[in-house]
Amino acid sequence: MHDITVRFGQVVANSAVEFHAGWSEIHGLVGENGAGKTTLMRVLYGMYTEYDGELCINGEKHSFSSPKDAIAQGIGMVHQHFSLVPSMTVAENVVIGKPPSKRGLINLDESIEIVKKLSKEYGLNINPKDKISDLTVGLQQRVEILKALYLGAEILIMDEPTAVLTPQEIKQLMKTLIDLKNKGKCIILITHKLAEVKMVTDKITVLRNGTIIGNVDTKDTDEKRITNMMVGREVVLDVEKESYNPGKVVLDVHNISCLDKIGLPAVKNISLQVHEGEVVGIAGVQGNGQHELADAISGLIPLLTGEIVLNGKKITGKNPSLVCRKNGMGHIHDDRVGVATASDMSIRDNFLATIYRTSKVKQGLILKYSKADDYVKKNIKKYKVKIGKITDSISSLSGGNMQKLIIAREMFLKPSLLIASQPTRGVDVGAQEFIYQQIIKHRDSKNAVLLISNELSEILALSDRILIIYKGEIIGELNRNEANEEKIGLLMAGIKEDDCNKEAIQ
Ligand SMILES: Nc1ncnc2c1ncn2[C@@H]1O[C@H](COP(=O)(O)OP(=O)(O)OP(=O)(O)O)[C@@H](O)[C@H]1O
Ligand SMILES: [Mg+2]
Structure with missing residues (x-):
């Protein structure tokens, strides 16, 4: 060429x-x-x-x-x-x-x-x-x-x-x-x-x-x-963070189960908690229920059993946009094109999609476009999203830039619980460094983060506690200090420490 x-x-x-x-x-x-x-x-x-x-x-x-x-x-x-x-x-x-x-x-x-x-x-x-x-x-x-x-x-x-x-x-x-x-x-x-x-x-x-x-x-x-x-510079993916000092429970998930899109059990009796000032990482081989777990917590798919409490309020089965967001939930969804954006809408409207109901951009019932546009532009700059005009279609953005826009939007309301599902998929190393810093900053400001990622290095770089999901169940938990790639890798393959010991004895 x-x-x-x-x-x-x-x-x-x-x-x-x-x-x-x-x-x-x-x-x-x-x-x-x-x-x-x-x-x-x-x-x-x-x-x-x-x-x-x-x-x-x-x-x-x-x-x-x-x-x-x-x-x-x-x-x-x-x-x-x-x-x-x-x-x-x-x-x-x-x-x-x-x-x-x-x-x-x-x-x-x-x-x-x-x-x-x-x-x-x-x-x-x-x-x-x-x-x-x-x-x-x-x-x-x-x-x-x-x-x-x-x-x-x-x-x-x-x-x-x-x-x-x-x-x-x-x-x-x-x-x-x-x-x-x-x-x-x-x-x-x-x-x-x-x-x-x-x-x-x-x-x-x-x-x-x-x-x-x-x-x-x-x-x-x-x-x-x-x-x-x-x-044009070096990139550091080891982020500095404040010492681990978790506060009160933000998300309390109790015994939830749900099905995947073809009707098979995807999440089986999972219970977990995420506290203020804590990143809980969910590690697992893709397809073990982590995607459905995120969707179930944010109300996108119905529960068969169990209960979800966010900031002390029961949100089980409630409308994701009205109830979950209102109670402080942000969700970086892993399906960038199918769920996280509306392909035939503009960059601006996609940014406003989770914000337009809030007093930040509304006066009475009227959406204040000039104010909204200021926010959109400011955030696009902050997250270095490369765009033409904010009124261009979202589909004009490159894959990674679309991802950065979604993250900017989900962080905008400073949610007390951020569900970050494959947050750096498709973004370049420079942007990855920036996103890591943002997630840690969010945790350091006493918010809760539930991180779901296929990248072990990402789980290890960001998490304070690591839960391992296998065939829809949490089969292990490790503190950051005791975790390493090998231990997580074994659990991801469904091999528990007890099994290893048994094998050694036999
Ligand atoms: N159909 C289009 N209409 C308008 N602008 C576009 C279109 N396609 C790409 N662009 C712009 O051209 C530039 C290059 O985009 P391109 O998709 O080639 O990037 P990329 O290197 O593949 O990025 P990524 O790693 O994020 O996928 C970007 O600024 C993008 O916004
Ligand atoms: Mg591309």
Whole structure:
């Protein structure tokens, strides 16, 4: 890609970018939120046609007018947010772009055979007859990769593929990427997890503010140097905090149970408390009920049993916006696009969504837009959210910037209980440092934080107490001082200390 410039109104998303990747190569594309990574790859995938510059594959110039043209030239892309049809099967989704037909209809038997053959060839196990909505995120992503391979992808773009995966799924994906590379393909990997970049890539290109900062061989660099290239300074993820001195109970959860979205038990008789001045971390492999636990506490899904008390008031079964928020609850939801934002609304209205009922922005029944706009702008600045205008659609924001806006909104009313579910998913290392500081500041101001995270390093950096969730139950509790990755890791796999002792005796 030569001299690529892309503009969205006033925003220059890519400015005279030079990007080169070769065959049999995994090429890392990194940079801060809003640096222009997704934009550059969308140009390559034929999604953006309004750009200056030149695009060459095998030395031949191309100009795509749609992804269809790009696919025809062997380019595939797995997006940050998947584009599968949930009600259809794996096989139907894989062949959807070019279905084998039989008398004018999709040949389902052949589709199933195609998927079986591809799965075998690339070692991507999956049942072709499963419905997408029943699959874990990791398996859904596998379907996306199969879909691209079925369409003949030789250049495969992966936009933050590991942000939503469990550590086991990440390992599996990395293996897949290396296999694909060994088969001669060119893989372009966008990610904020620098350990992954260091582990699997051969080359790295760094973007900052739409321009190329550098291009290095992975073997000649390290995480610290990549960070420095990305954000122009060192980043410290060890946050300073005041000594642990918990106050009274803010959240009291007693024996709650609930179901997941397909009606299976997700949370089983969980009791927990979070105090003032305390971060309680919930560690667990994704899919063990932590997502439903957060939704149940904030009233988004109904309880089968149990009771929830927030600041001394029973909130069980109450309306999340009227009751939970009013009593001091903020919730950074882990589903950024589906739940935490309204895609067809503006940046401003998304920020105001949890605030517009409060006296901060209302006078009588009237919403004071000028006052509201001041708050929106001030917070966008504070959280360094990169935007065009506040009236632009929220969907114009890059993934990480959307996440920062959600966090700014949820922190705005200084909730006495903050539920932070995967708070730094998809944000760059610089922003991660800032978010860690904000969460700790919130705790130091005597608030309660319930942190749910797939990242063990995040749990260890922020928590005062750590609860481990396994198959919907809390199977262990550790104080920060006694916790380490190994102990938590064993519990996350369902192995209790007693079990270890028993094994040792036998
Ligand atoms: N469709 C669009 N309309 C308007 N502005 C856009 C659009 N897409 C991207 N932008 C802007 O272009 C810039 C680059 O965005 P891009 O999505 O490429 O960033 P990114 O590097 O992928 O960031 P992240 O790590 O957060 O995903 C951002 O400032 C973003 O707000
Ligand atoms: Mg992006």
